[in-house]
Amino acid sequence: MLGGAQDFLDALQLYVPEVSHGLAALAGGDPDEFARHVRPVSIERGLLERMGRLLVSAPEFGWDDVGTWAGLRRVRELDDQGNGALGAAHFADSTGNVVHAESGTVVMFGVSQLLVVTRPGLTFVTTLDRAADLKPLLDSLPGSARINPGSLGA
Secondary structure (H helix, E strand, C coil): CCCCHHHHHHHHHHHCHHHHCCHHHHHCCCHHHHHHHCCCCCHHHHHHCCCCCCCCCCCCCCCCCCCCCHHHHHHCCECCCCCEEECCEEEECCECCEEEECCCCEEEECCECEEEEEECCEEEEEECCCHHHCHHHHHHCCHHHCCCHHHHCC
16 A cells, blocks of 8 residues: 555555554543554555555565564574574574564573573563563453564564
8 A cells, every 4th residue: 555644544444444443542542541542454455455546666675574583583683693683682602593682682602592582571482483472461461562573663
C-alpha cells in the first residue's frame, strides 16, 4: 500500500475487522487497550487480499520479513564467527549468536547459537533453535515485558 499513515489506518478500519475495533484506543494512545480488542491477522490476509484495488511492484531493495527470533540473525551483519549484534556486544570464543542490546553491554564468552535481547529492565536469553517456540511464553508475560522480533528494528 502506498500512502501516508492515515491512509493505512483508514484502510485497516475499512477492510480489517480483526483490528478495526481497537483503532480508537490506538489513536487515543492506549496500546494495551488496542491489544485487548484485536485478533491476530497477517497484513497479507487481513488487508491486501481484501482490498479491491491493489498494485504490486517488485522493489529494488533488500527485505526480510523477520517473523521469528532466529530470523534476526539474517538481518544482522555477522562477524567471522557468525555472531550478529545490534548495540553494545563483545564476543569471545563464541559462534553463531545474535544479540540485540538496547541497554547495557552484552559479553558472550564461550557460547554458541544463543539469542540475547536486552531492553531497559529486561534481559531475555534462549537458544536460537528454541527461539521459534517462544510465542506462548512471551504471550504469558506482563505487557511491559512482551517483546517481538518485529519491534526490534530488524
